[in-house]
Amino acid sequence: MANSQGKRRRFGAVRQLKSGRWQARYRDPGTGQLRSADETYATKTDAEVALTHIEADITRGQWSDPDVGKVLFGPYAAAWLKDRTLADRTRERHESVVRLHILPTFEARPVSSITTAQIRSWRTARLSVVGEPTVVKAYQIMRAIFSTAVDDELIRRNPCRIKGADRYDVPERPILSVSEVYALADAIAPRYRLLVLLAAFTGLRFGELAALRTRDIDTANGALMVRRSQAEMQTGALFDKAPKSAAGVRPVAYPTELQADVERHLAHFAGPGRDGHVFLGPQGGQLRRSNFRDDWIKARKRAKITADVHFHDLRHTGNNLAASGASLRELMTRMGHSTSRAALIYQHMVSGRDREIADRLGSMIRKARGDADS
Missing domain, CATH: 1.10.443.10 (Intergrase catalytic core)
Structure with missing residues (x-):
């Protein structure tokens, strides 16, 4: 329950909670239901600024339901694999790479919470224990999963943006006479x-x-x-x-x-x-x-x-x-x-x-x- 109510605004409203922090509230553009911003704010001004950004996103058609991005990576990756049309051997390889090299790090994390920095850290860690070709394949699959997440409007931008991570230089192989x-x-x-x-x-x-x-x-x-x-x-x-x-x-x-x-x-x-x-x-x-x-x-x-x-x-x-x-x-x-x-x-x-x-x-x-x- 709030202990004070902010004055009415043209878009949304802000109110102060018992904790002393401020909450921003607005109407969901899809359902019309009242919803709160994902986080609370230290000052009333911060909450009003957050509402301004949300309103701008809705006006530009860039707003997405924050709850959608809370889908966990593990179930989403499983559904992604199920929906792909893949040859049996390719499917087996994809499932193996996801199970062994991706899920141990990202399975329980919300899709929207995974950042480029986290992926970079994961890639560095994997390179220390398995060969580069395996890590490249894992990164390629990760990038494809997140590309679909962008299409599904779970996230706005693909976090797999590490230059050169999707390829590797094949070492020169011997040529026989x-x-x-x-x-x-x-x-x-x-x-x-x-x-x-x-x-x-x-x-x-x-x-x-x-x-x-x-x-x-x-x-x-x-x-x-x-x-x-x-x-x-x-x-x-x-x-x-x-x-x-x-x-x-x-x-x-x-x-x-x-x-x-x-x-x-x-x-x-x-x-x-x-x-x-x-x-x-x-x-x-x-x-x-x-x-x-x-x-x-x-x-x-x-x-x-x-x-x-x-x-x-x-x-x-x-x-x-x-x-x-x-x-x-x-x-x-x-x-x-x-x-x-x-x-x-x-x-x-x-x-x-x-x-x-x-x-x-x-x-x-x-x-x-x-x-x-x-």
């Missing part, structure tokens, strides 16, 4: 020899290679048709998914010099039938990173590759080898990197510029293999 690629192929278990060669000389990703079926290989034209990519859930479940963009579905020519390896592999190691997987695990099941990793590490040691070369570095190597003489568009098409893809039909690709790229790679193979044999 053609001779080193073949040293790895010669050193690895025979069932994985073609996997290494195709990764290097077509630039396909591990998931794309693992998802290849026998019907995807056109031995007559020396080309692969990439239609899908294998994904693995945290539970260990494997499934084939469509590429992230239309550019991911593409024909890729391979060098003629790999033809004998392709035919030998199909005859001895591929799954049965046209729909059988080209690459299988050691027990005949689906190939997965976990049942390939040990073979890769052993082959790297046998081949005397001292650098910490990852399998994905073969794709990086192939990208660099193919870049010689290829236009940016041709290279992006071959690597599946284009966000908007021209209508290129299969016959044109295998007999045109992509075949020329594969032939140039073939000449590199002949030269490297010839030097090794001499």
Whole structure:
């Protein structure tokens, strides 16, 4: 109860409370109900100034219900994730990042209370315990959640405004020579020899290679048709998914010099039938990173590759080898990197510029293999 009532104003009113502090009151522009400002003030003048700001916000259409911003971050983030249309693996990664790296700090805080300074402090703390790529991903998700909160009028401005926090510089990865690629192929278990060669000389990703079926290989034209990519859930479940963009579905020519390896592999190691997987695990099941990793590490040691070369570095190597003489568009098409893809039909690709790229790679193979044999 108030012990004094301020004089009537054109907008709202102020009154002094028993505590001696002053309260500002006004009509909610949406419901017409009387409501109080979020805080009380030391002086009557301060309360009147607060009313002036509220009135100005309402006039400009910038006023938002203060109670809306009291929604807790945890439930709001959960609803945000539920509303997203995401691939299963992407959803699993998002949920994991939110659960492990965001909620421990922000779950119980009101959305409207989270500031840029708090996010900066959180980011610094996370960088001290986990890798930068993980923190960048967490920050990107945070920024997206708050962008939706702005659209939902829970907050006026996105607090994720830390320059450069949404990206990181990828460290330079090693590039192998053609001779080193073949040293790895010669050193690895025979069932994985073609996997290494195709990764290097077509630039396909591990998931794309693992998802290849026998019907995807056109031995007559020396080309692969990439239609899908294998994904693995945290539970260990494997499934084939469509590429992230239309550019991911593409024909890729391979060098003629790999033809004998392709035919030998199909005859001895591929799954049965046209729909059988080209690459299988050691027990005949689906190939997965976990049942390939040990073979890769052993082959790297046998081949005397001292650098910490990852399998994905073969794709990086192939990208660099193919870049010689290829236009940016041709290279992006071959690597599946284009966000908007021209209508290129299969016959044109295998007999045109992509075949020329594969032939140039073939000449590199002949030269490297010839030097090794001499």
